[in-house]
Amino acid sequence: MGESPIYTCTAHVFTIDPKTKKTWLPASNQGIKVSFFFDKSREQYRILSIDDTAQDPTRKMPINSIMTEKMSFKKTSQKFGQWADTNSGTVYGLGFTNEAELDRFVEQFCQALDHTRRLRKQQPQPSHQVFGGGGGGSLSAEYEQPMQQQHSQSGGENSLGSSDDVERLAAQLQQANLNMQKLERENQALRAGARAPESDARVAQLEKENFMLKTRIKQLEDTVTQLDQQLKDAPALASELQRRLHEAGDLAAQLVKSTAAGGGHGKY
Numbered sequence: 001m002g003e004s005p006i007y008t009c010t011a012h013v014f015t016i017d018p019k020t021k022k023t024w025l026p027a028s029n030q031g032i033k034v035s036f037f038f039d040k041s042r043e044q045y046r047i048l049s050i051d052d053t054a055q056d057p058t059r060k061m062p063i064n065s066i067m068t069e070k071m072s073f074k075k076t077s078q079k080f081g082q083w084a085d086t087n088s089g090t091v092y093g094l095g096f097t098n099e100a101e102l103d104r105f106v107e108q109f110c111q112a113l114d115h116t117r118r119l120r121k122q123q124p125q126p127s128h129q130v131f132g133g134g135g136g137g138s139l140s141a142e143y144e145q146p147m148q149q150q151h152s153q154s155g156g157e158n159s160l161g162s163s164d165d166v167e168r169l170a171a172q173l174q175q176a177n178l179n180m181q182k183l184e185r186e187n188q189a190l191r192a193g194a195r196a197p198e199s200d201a202r203v204a205q206l207e208k209e210n211f212m213l214k215t216r217i218k219q220l221e222d223t224v225t226q227l228d229q230q231l232k233d234a235p236a237l238a239s240e241l242q243r244r245l246h247e248a249g250d251l252a253a254q255l256v257k258s259t260a261a262g263g264g265h266g267k268y
Contacts, residue, residue, distance in 0.1 A: 003037035014093035027062035045112040
């Protein structure tokens with residue numbers, strides 16, 4: 001069945017410098033989508049993020065963290081929190097625009113953690129082990145500063161084009177759908193066959209590519225919808241412009257007549 005999305009939010013992503021173990025390194029150039037997925041067949045949660053703006057292929061997926069029962073989330077400030085992934089040896093940090101968004105992420109993290117512990121048939125533990133300050137308190141300013149800088153550098157929306165843009169995006173959308181269907185067929189074929197270690201690795205890679213394609217398709221669909229709306233509004237705008245031009249022409253004609261009449265009386 002694959003992984004199903006459970007929750008999605010937007011945050012600035014950071015990772016701890018593996019050399020110093022102290023400095024936070026930005027893993028995204030702007031706020032990006034961070035999602036929880038649940039794989040029912042494997043009974044596991046995964047936290048995943050995709051950065052479509054990243055030029056370096058190795059930075060396309062800043063977060064790929066499979067949740068374990070030993071994980072915990074640490075809230076170090078009103079807008080920043082972190083967790084350690086012992087499988088990859090990575091410490092992830094998330095910066096949010098406000099505390100409410102961070103609290104919603106913490107709530108989702110705790111729910112997934114509780115479920116993971118129940119699935120592993122371990123003794124339930126308090127899920128809301130969210131700590132503020134503590135050993136990480138001295139890093140709070142360091143967390144906040146890069147988040148604010150990146151937020152201020154994020155650009156505005158791109159301008160939309162004409163019907164040619166709609167056709168181009170529609171073609172991209174169709175191709176993306178075809179690619180996703182191909183990946184899903186290949187994924188199902190691998191799941192139906194012998195599950196060698198290399199097959200598991202291929203399935204995981206296909207699931208990542210599938211998620212990236214779905215994300216891209218959603219972006220293209222939204223852009224096509226905006227372009228279609230602009231094209232629908234274009235005739236009305238053109239009609240209004242034509243009406244105003246006619247009004248301007250009538251006013252100009254009246255002004256010419258008025259001026260001519262005034263000049264004739266001046267001669268007598």
